Amino acid sequence: MAEWGRPVFHGPRQRDHAPANHPETPQRADLLLRAALDFGLESHLSADRGLSPLAAVHSPDLLAFLPSAYDRFALLKEGPRPAVPDSFAVRHLAAYGTPDFIPPHIWGQLGHYCSDNLTPILPGTWVAAYEAAQVALSAAAAVVEGAPLAYGLCRPPGHHAYRDLYGGYCYLNNAAIAAEWLVARGRRPAILDIDYHHGNGTQAIFYDRADVFFCSLHADPAEEYPYFCGFAHETGRAAGEGFTLNRPLPLDTDELAYLRALERGLAAIAAFAPDVLVLSLGFDTLAGDPHGGMALEASAFAAMGRLIAGLGRPVAVIQEGGYLLPALAPALTAILGGMTA
Numbered sequence: 001m002a003e004w005g006r007p008v009f010h011g012p013r014q015r016d017h018a019p020a021n022h023p024e025t026p027q028r029a030d031l032l033l034r035a036a037l038d039f040g041l042e043s044h045l046s047a048d049r050g051l052s053p054l055a056a057v058h059s060p061d062l063l064a065f066l067p068s069a070y071d072r073f074a075l076l077k078e079g080p081r082p083a084v085p086d087s088f089a090v091r092h093l094a095a096y097g098t099p100d101f102i103p104p105h106i107w108g109q110l111g112h113y114c115s116d117n118l119t120p121i122l123p124g125t126w127v128a129a130y131e132a133a134q135v136a137l138s139a140a141a142a143v144v145e146g147a148p149l150a151y152g153l154c155r156p157p158g159h160h161a162y163r164d165l166y167g168g169y170c171y172l173n174n175a176a177i178a179a180e181w182l183v184a185r186g187r188r189p190a191i192l193d194i195d196y197h198h199g200n201g202t203q204a205i206f207y208d209r210a211d212v213f214f215c216s217l218h219a220d221p222a223e224e225y226p227y228f229c230g231f232a233h234e235t236g237r238a239a240g241e242g243f244t245l246n247r248p249l250p251l252d253t254d255e256l257a258y259l260r261a262l263e264r265g266l267a268a269i270a271a272f273a274p275d276v277l278v279l280s281l282g283f284d285t286l287a288g289d290p291h292g293g294m295a296l297e298a299s300a301f302a303a304m305g306r307l308i309a310g311l312g313r314p315v316a317v318i319q320e321g322g323y324l325l326p327a328l329a330p331a332l333t334a335i336l337g338g339m340t341a
């Protein structure tokens with residue numbers, strides 16, 4: 001068994017996804033990796049655990065679509081250019097088919113598998129998303145092998161991706177893949193999502209289940225993406241009733257209010273008695289984030305890290321959102337400092 005200190009996992013192929021005129025850039029990961037190494041985390045390339053941990057979360061048809069979508073789209077008269085849907089399978093449009101109807105045309109499939117026009121498929125998107133999932137798995141594996149903290153520097157991010165639906169800059173749900181892999185090894189994970197946006201994909205993947213607790217702190221979906229879910233009344237379903245906790249927060253939430261909500265979320269997680277925490281970490285709660293609307297300074301992340309460390313469980317950190325601004329790297333340094341104090 002490997003001797004782990006505090007590793008940061010990353011992979012070079014994640015750079016292959018670099019959409020133009022888009023906030024989710026490789027430069028984000030460059031800044032975060034530099035900060036993680038300066039902090040003292042040990043650099044590791046991710047191992048490749050193959051497709052089966054991805055298939056434990058995602059549908060076979062999504063996993064067949066994503067690697068082939070760009071090439072199929074490039075053959076059209078509209079191509080080659082990033083594959084972005086222009087029509088979506090919303091309500092009435094989907095009403096006449098059987099529930100599992102999948103349109104045959106690539107345009108129809110883009111609208112079937114993608115939830116928005118924010119999430120382009122480029123020639124390198126699949127290899128990057130695949131590697132991001134492997135980075136998450138490497139972080140989970142390090143925690144199983146004794147690391148108190150492992151940072152999976154995943155990009156593209158994952159928490160908006162469902163079992164069979166991608167969107168919100170996310171293609172594969174890295175945190176869910178890590179959590180499911182932990183469950184398969186007899187672990188009892190809780191997922192804490194502190195990205196500015198609700199972790200709608202992660203919630204949906206575990207919504208019916210009692211073996212993974214999901215807690216998300218996020219901007220009120222009445223005012224922010226993803227708009228349709230992330231409300232406080234969403235608490236799980238069937239066997240999963242009571243195992244989802246949403247804490248929607250007002251825009252302009254400051255450090256004091258955020259930490260209070262985080263304390264309550266962590267108390268619920270502690271009551272679940274997990275043996276490992278998967279932390280979906282976003283930095284778009286920072287004041288000035290181009291997508292965010294909250295008012296956290298980088299220093300708030302130190303207090304957040306201390307509260308999370310108070311849970312007393314090993315943590316697999318999975319990078320989600322947070323975009324280019326001067327406070328991005330200091331916020332990572334702060335939360336790592338808080339978690340390791």
Ligand SMILES: [Zn+2]
Pocket residue numbers: 195196197282284320321322
């Ligand atoms: Zn976000």
